Amino acid sequence: MIQIKGLRDGLLVSIDDASWELQRSALIAQVDAEPSFFQGARLALDVASQVLHVNDLVDLRDQLSERGISLWAVISESPTTEHTAQLLGLATRISKPRPEESRQFSVDDLGEGTALFLDRTLRSGTRIEFGGHVVVLGDVNPGAEIIAEGNVIIWGRLRGMVHAGAKGNRSAVICALDLSPTQLRIADEVSAVLKPREQPKPERARINENGKLQAEFWPAA
Amino acid sequence: MPAQVITITSGKGGVGKTTAVANLAVALASDGSKVVCIDGDIGLRNLDVILGLENRIVYDIVDVIEGRCRLKQAMIRDKKLPDLYLIPAAQTRDKNAISPSDMNRLIKDLRADFDFVLIDSPAGIERGFRNAIAAADRVIVVTNPEISAVRDADRVIGILEAEEKGPAALIINRLNQTLVKNHDMLSPEDVLDLLAIELIGIVPEDENVIIGSNRGAPVAADPKSRAGQAFRNIAKRLKGETVPFLSMDHQGGFWERIQRLTGRK
Numbered sequence: 001m002i003q004i005k006g007l008r009d010g011l012l013v014s015i016d017d018a019s020w021e022l023q024r025s026a027l028i029a030q031v032d033a034e035p036s037f038f039q040g041a042r043l044a045l046d047v048a049s050q051v052l053h054v055n056d057l058v059d060l061r062d063q064l065s066e067r068g069i070s071l072w073a074v075i076s077e078s079p080t081t082e083h084t085a086q087l088l089g090l091a092t093r094i095s096k097p098r099p100e101e102s103r104q105f106s107v108d109d110l111g112e113g114t115a116l117f118l119d120r121t122l123r124s125g126t127r128i129e130f131g132g133h134v135v136v137l138g139d140v141n142p143g144a145e146i147i148a149e150g151n152v153i154i155w156g157r158l159r160g161m162v163h164a165g166a167k168g169n170r171s172a173v174i175c176a177l178d179l180s181p182t183q184l185r186i187a188d189e190v191s192a193v194l195k196p197r198e199q200p201k202p203e204r205a206r207i208n209e210n211g212k213l214q215a216e217f218w219p220a221a
Numbered sequence: 222m223p224a225q226v227i228t229i230t231s232g233k234g235g236v237g238k239t240t241a242v243a244n245l246a247v248a249l250a251s252d253g254s255k256v257v258c259i260d261g262d263i264g265l266r267n268l269d270v271i272l273g274l275e276n277r278i279v280y281d282i283v284d285v286i287e288g289r290c291r292l293k294q295a296m297i298r299d300k301k302l303p304d305l306y307l308i309p310a311a312q313t314r315d316k317n318a319i320s321p322s323d324m325n326r327l328i329k330d331l332r333a334d335f336d337f338v339l340i341d342s343p344a345g346i347e348r349g350f351r352n353a354i355a356a357a358d359r360v361i362v363v364t365n366p367e368i369s370a371v372r373d374a375d376r377v378i379g380i381l382e383a384e385e386k387g388p389a390a391l392i393i394n395r396l397n398q399t400l401v402k403n404h405d406m407l408s409p410e411d412v413l414d415l416l417a418i419e420l421i422g423i424v425p426e427d428e429n430v431i432i433g434s435n436r437g438a439p440v441a442a443d444p445k446s447r448a449g450q451a452f453r454n455i456a457k458r459l460k461g462e463t464v465p466f467l468s469m470d471h472q473g474g475f476w477e478r479i480q481r482l483t484g485r486k
Contacts, residue, residue, distance in 0.1 A: 054385055058384060062320070062321050062322065062351075065320070065348070066320045066322065087379075087382075121417065122379075123375045123378055123382070124372050124373070124376040125380070126379055141375050141415060143376060159415075
């Protein structure tokens, strides 16, 4: 039930949807059986559709690290697990994406459609990548990054970095109650630094008729 | 009553973690609590120097974990405060000498005998930091009122949230009120606005802190030091007492209030 294969930059361990506890102990047993093979390895874990929480991954990471193995990526079909991995600063993609993940959004799909809703403040070091829209109910602090293929709406203060329309959609917009980002990007346009305002008002940033990234008050006066 | 295990961390180096641990330990131990501090900064130990216990080290934390001595043998008792103990870090090893589960085992053995276990975390977010927070019941994040320190504190708080370590508390260290007044330093409000966690203390900039660290006599034992008073107040808050906070609404009243608190002791 556990498959291990070599990658260019580490080992890829694939497990299936059977009980996480079983698979975890099986993996550790396998490592303990051949410690010299695993010593110093970088390990990517493909967990299929397992739903894993922070504690699960922290336990595994600690167990592996005690054996001299570093866990660097967790690949999953479950958004919860991906989210957990992102929180722990683990990669969620390896250089060669899985074939079934090439579910690309075309520009036309983005008028409406899938959104990721985050009900919390994104602190420094958090990186959210999503193939749709992103809505945050909370602040985006300096050092946090959001990369979305669609629009990004921040119901709070935006002080980090946001890239909307990351696959080239120039009609994507970025809205925030207080738009004071370290940097904004829409498609391939990058904003100059926006000055923090004395009295922040909701703003919307988009690419204007002249092809420049620009922020304006919302609703327009 | 089993001990409260508190880890003091910051992300950025040089903001005053070790000073905070030493001063809180002295303040708690002078106020009747039994305290042990653990230096988690293996390879770059300092806490022994600041507490003035450097020349008494025989065994260290790695000796305990690797079974070369019993836990009690590595615990150094303070000269002046009989309820204050230190478990020093090893200087000739590195962070990989111990693991989070070693830390959990060690602290389990200490809980029954103490009121407070204070762990001094190394800077950074790597192995040493993971070791230091593994057994914590509560985490205190120390920051300075400057952008880079606050940014790193934010990163650490994010990791603590992800590891489900509970809400962290914040110490703002080395606040210079004159600079704040002239808008040349972040105010406590600016810091809290970004970090959005519970504030447990503000420590004013005070040259006595440096003098005390060099002499191995933390300022918390000096009744005249303003920073010492701030650390004593934090120690009381850790014990669950309500100590009035220095006003942060109108900056003019800030020093008067500190002086009033100091005068009241």
